Amino acid sequence: MEELLKRAFSGDPRAIGRLISLVESEAPTAKELMKQIYPHTGKAHVIGVTGSPGAGKSTFVDRLISYYKNDGKKVGVIAIDPSSPYTGGAILGDRLRMQSHALDPDVYIRSMGSRGNLGGVSRATHEAALILDACGYDVVIIETVGVGQSEVDIVKIADSVCLVLVPGMGDDVQIMKAGIMEIADVFVINKSDKDGADKVASDVQLMLKLLGEKEWIPPVVMVSSYKNTGVDQVKTELDGHRHFLESSEEGKKRRYSKLEMEVEAILRGEISLIVERAWKEEREAGILDKLACRSCDPYTLTADIISKIVQ
Amino acid sequence: MEELLKRAFSGDPRAIGRLISLVESEAPTAKELMKQIYPHTGKAHVIGVTGSPGAGKSTFVDRLISYYKNDGKKVGVIAIDPSSPYTGGAILGDRLRMQSHALDPDVYIRSMGSRGNLGGVSRATHEAALILDACGYDVVIIETVGVGQSEVDIVKIADSVCLVLVPGMGDDVQIMKAGIMEIADVFVINKSDKDGADKVASDVQLMLKLLGEKEWIPPVVMVSSYKNTGVDQVKTELDGHRHFLESSEEGKKRRYSKLEMEVEAILRGEISLIVERAWKEEREAGILDKLACRSCDPYTLTADIISKIVQ
Numbered sequence: 121m122e123e124l125l126k127r128a129f130s131g132d133p134r135a136i137g138r139l140i141s142l143v144e145s146e147a148p149t150a151k152e153l154m155k156q157i158y159p160h161t162g163k164a165h166v167i168g169v170t171g172s173p174g175a176g177k178s179t180f181v182d183r184l185i186s187y188y189k190n191d192g193k194k195v196g197v198i199a200i201d202p203s204s205p206y207t208g209g210a211i212l213g214d215r216l217r218m219q220s221h222a223l224d225p226d227v228y229i230r231s232m233g234s235r236g237n238l239g240g241v242s243r244a245t246h247e248a249a250l251i252l253d254a255c256g257y258d259v260v261i262i263e264t265v266g267v268g269q270s271e272v273d274i275v276k277i278a279d280s281v282c283l284v285l286v287p288g289m290g291d292d293v294q295i296m297k298a299g300i301m302e303i304a305d306v307f308v309i310n311k312s313d314k315d316g317a318d319k320v321a322s323d324v325q326l327m328l329k330l331l332g333e334k335e336w337i338p339p340v341v342m343v344s345s346y347k348n349t350g351v352d353q354v355k356t357e358l359d360g361h362r363h364f365l366e367s368s369e370e371g372k373k374r375r376y377s378k379l380e381m382e383v384e385a386i387l388r389g390e391i392s393l394i395v396e397r398a399w400k401e402e403r404e405a406g407i408l409d410k411l412a413c414r415s416c417d418p419y420t421l422t423a424d425i426i427s428k429i430v431q
Numbered sequence: 432m433e434e435l436l437k438r439a440f441s442g443d444p445r446a447i448g449r450l451i452s453l454v455e456s457e458a459p460t461a462k463e464l465m466k467q468i469y470p471h472t473g474k475a476h477v478i479g480v481t482g483s484p485g486a487g488k489s490t491f492v493d494r495l496i497s498y499y500k501n502d503g504k505k506v507g508v509i510a511i512d513p514s515s516p517y518t519g520g521a522i523l524g525d526r527l528r529m530q531s532h533a534l535d536p537d538v539y540i541r542s543m544g545s546r547g548n549l550g551g552v553s554r555a556t557h558e559a560a561l562i563l564d565a566c567g568y569d570v571v572i573i574e575t576v577g578v579g580q581s582e583v584d585i586v587k588i589a590d591s592v593c594l595v596l597v598p599g600m601g602d603d604v605q606i607m608k609a610g611i612m613e614i615a616d617v618f619v620i621n622k623s624d625k626d627g628a629d630k631v632a633s634d635v636q637l638m639l640k641l642l643g644e645k646e647w648i649p650p651v652v653m654v655s656s657y658k659n660t661g662v663d664q665v666k667t668e669l670d671g672h673r674h675f676l677e678s679s680e681e682g683k684k685r686r687y688s689k690l691e692m693e694v695e696a697i698l699r700g701e702i703s704l705i706v707e708r709a710w711k712e713e714r715e716a717g718i719l720d721k722l723a724c725r726s727c728d729p730y731t732l733t734a735d736i737i738s739k740i741v742q
Contacts, residue, residue, distance in 0.1 A: 151730050158728035268579070379722045379729075380714070386733045387706050394741055395698050403691070411690045417469035418690075419462050422697045430705055431742050 121149060125156055128255050133228055136255050140230055143247040146240070154247055160254035164196075165362050168275030170264045170300065171284030176310045179345040180284055181263050185221050187355040188259050195221075196228045196252035196260045198245060200274060228257060241270070243385050246277045272300050277378065280361045282354065284308045285324065287316030301327055305338050306357045312342035312350065335370040336361065398425050432460060436467055439566050444539055447566050451541060454558040457551070465558055471565035475507075476673050479586030481575045481611065482595030487621045490656040491595055492574050496532050498666040499570050506532075507539045507563035507571045509556060511585060539568060552581070554696050557588045583611050588689065591672045593665065595619045596635065598627030612638055616649050617668045623653035623661065646681040647672065709736050 127135035139157075143150045169184075171177050178199075185195050221227040232245060245262060252260045262278055264271040275281050283304035309321050321340050328338060339357045343350035365371035402425060410416040438446035450468075454461045480495075482488050489510075496506050532538040543556060556573060563571045573589055575582040586592050594615035620632050632651050639649060650668045654661035676682035713736060721727035 155728050155730045158730065159725045162723075162725055375723065376719045379719050383722070383729045383733060384710065386729050387710060387736060388703075390733055390737055391702055391706055391740075392699070394737070395702055399695065399698060408687045408690050411694070412473075412686065414470045414473055417466050418694045418697050419466045419469065422694060422701055425698060426701055426705070429702075429742060430740055 121153065121156075125153070128251070129160070131256055133225075136228060136251060137230065139251050139255075140232075140248045143251070144232060144244045146244075150247075154250070157251055157254045161250045162253070164249070164253035164257055164260045165280065165358070166249050166253070166260045166262065166278045167358060168262045168264070168278030168281040169284060170266075170271050170275050170281065170304075171308075171310075172286075172289050173266055175284045175286045175289065176345050177263055177284050180308065180310055180343065180351065181261055182221065183345050183348055183351040184261070184355060185227055187352055189221075189224070189226065193258040194226045194228075194256055196249075196255075196257035197230065197263065198248050198252070198260065199229065199231045199263045200241070200245060200265060200271075201231050201233055228252065240389075242274050242277065243389065245274050246382065246385070249277065272303060276303060276381065279365055279375075279378075280305045280358050282306045282308050282358070284310050285320050286311045287314045287320050302331060305336060305361050306354060307338055307340040308343050308350075308354055309340060310343050310345055313344050313347065317342065335368065336364055394429060395425070398429050432464065432467075436464070439562070440471070442567055444536075447539060447562060448541065450562050450566075451543075451559045454562070455543060455555045457555075461558075465561070468562055468565045472561045473564070475560070475564035475568055475571045476591065476669070477560050477564070477571045477573065477589045478669060479573045479575070479589030479592040480595060481577075481582050481586050481592065481615075482619075482621075483597075483600050484577055486595045486597045486600065487656050488574055488595050491619065491621055491654065491662065492572055493532065494656050494659055494662040495572070495666060496538055498663055500532075500535070500537065504569040505537045505539075505567055507560075507566075507568035508541065508574065509559050509563070509571065510540065510542045510574045511552070511556060511576060511582075512542050512544055539563065551700075553585050553588065554700060556585050557693065557696070560588065583614060587614060587692065590676055590686075590689075591616045591669050593617045593619050593669070595621050596631050597622045598625045598631050613642060616647060616672050617665060618649055618651040619654050619661075619665055620651060621654050621656055624655050624658065628653060646679060647675055705740060706736070709740050 124135050124138060128139050139153060142153060169177055169181055181197060185197070188195050221229065230248065232241075232248060249260045249262060262275060264274055281304050283300060283306075285307065286309070307321075307324050309317050309324070311317065312321075321342065324340050328340075341350050341353050341357060343354060345351065365374060402421070407416065407421060411418065411421070435446050435449060439450050450464060453464060480488055480492055492508060496508070499506050532540065541559065543552075543559060560571045560573060573586060575585055592615050594611060594617075596618065597620070618632075618635050620628050620635070622628065623632075632653065635651050639651075652661050652665050652668060654665060656662065676685060713732070718727065718732060722729065722732070
């Protein structure tokens, strides 16, 4: 493990991939690894990119990478692939769109499955971002496929969130329902040469007004990834947002609230394992029969279980 | 409290409403109440009705109620209203469509907000269903507004789940993604006099085939709530499904798995409170500063917290 960490810290992409696989598969050594990795983190700018399927996120991310590269930055990308809940199989995203950087040693691109429970996915994504941070990537981009509740939970761990919208998708309601408007720091109106782009931009401005005044006013940037216009401005806005996070009281609050979420996610995971063990014992002792015939109730039962676990 | 329970058990709708409000607001007395209520439960047939907004669920439920009433049954309805995550305000569903039963003493209709965390909503909904069960309602219908992951979690507590689909919504993908195909016991193709209804039905049959053989083969029923055709057959199928649950090994397995979910949801809720308390102490002692400067890591910290809580 020592050896693996050393190789990863020196930038060996195979060693980095191995580390991410270990946390993704929740290997027994993963927790110990993360303890070693954590002290080296906190330097990268973690950027979440979310938006409906078809909004052109991968092409946009591909362009964005180039601008960071021009600044001499190393860029890591974590692309979340959705999996159908009933087959468990991952639908492969169109990662080809990022192929212009596929052979670049300063760009690391990794797909992660989103199978399993939601808590597990956001935790693994977060840990992968920490690993890339510790291994010297200056910018870590997390790209989700859709824009539902689960994606919101995943991009919440980012320092800065880009929401990519396009004209003619009519997904305003879904986006508002998922609560993504409040967590977006930069709005990207992609395919902005298409009809209706101005309407999308003004709708966003209106929704932002409805959400009320905030210290950081999310900019709305017109982009065409295809023509490569506006992406440089997105990078400028993201740099500005990072500066805001580092220099303002509001920024500190956000960093602390992310640390809280981080600890809480791990706590929830650990405690579920302990509860599950105690509950399994009860089930093996036949408690379900008693519940079924109502000679016991779940409220008394859970109080019993908890009194056995907790000091 | 004794008095309130007595009045509710005797069928007083105001007392029943008060009980549901107590569990919905997570009142301190709620747990004690549920202990008293639980032994009286297990008689009702709990039916979940879900489907996209605009699929005509409320009108369908209104018709379904009539058929149960014809059998001399008392019917309780719990309608889940969604709330926008960013205002916290509940959008009122179109409950008017159930108005034909509004003054009927044998029909109890209750709207519940879906604000707050998801676990809280499914738990409150489940407890409301238990209350109606204990208070003598033979059939309890839980109607959700949308068909997302949260709705799946809510209708999972039902004995039988109806999925209402309509032609021309094109929501197959979303429904499949949410994993709702596997939990539906009866498929209702509503507005079946419209073009495309046969296509929806055959798509469903195909998807069911893809899911593989199961002991209960979910029927697909063509319905027009407007013309009131097919709803009687849905009721027949629901009665059949209930018989299946009561008489088969598979049915017993499902009942037991629901009991498990029930206990686990309460366990999770209780344990979170305990963990939150311990975690709050750490925060007040300034642990976030240490995490921020990386002089402590979340993995060591959570292990410490857990060792303090758990025996």
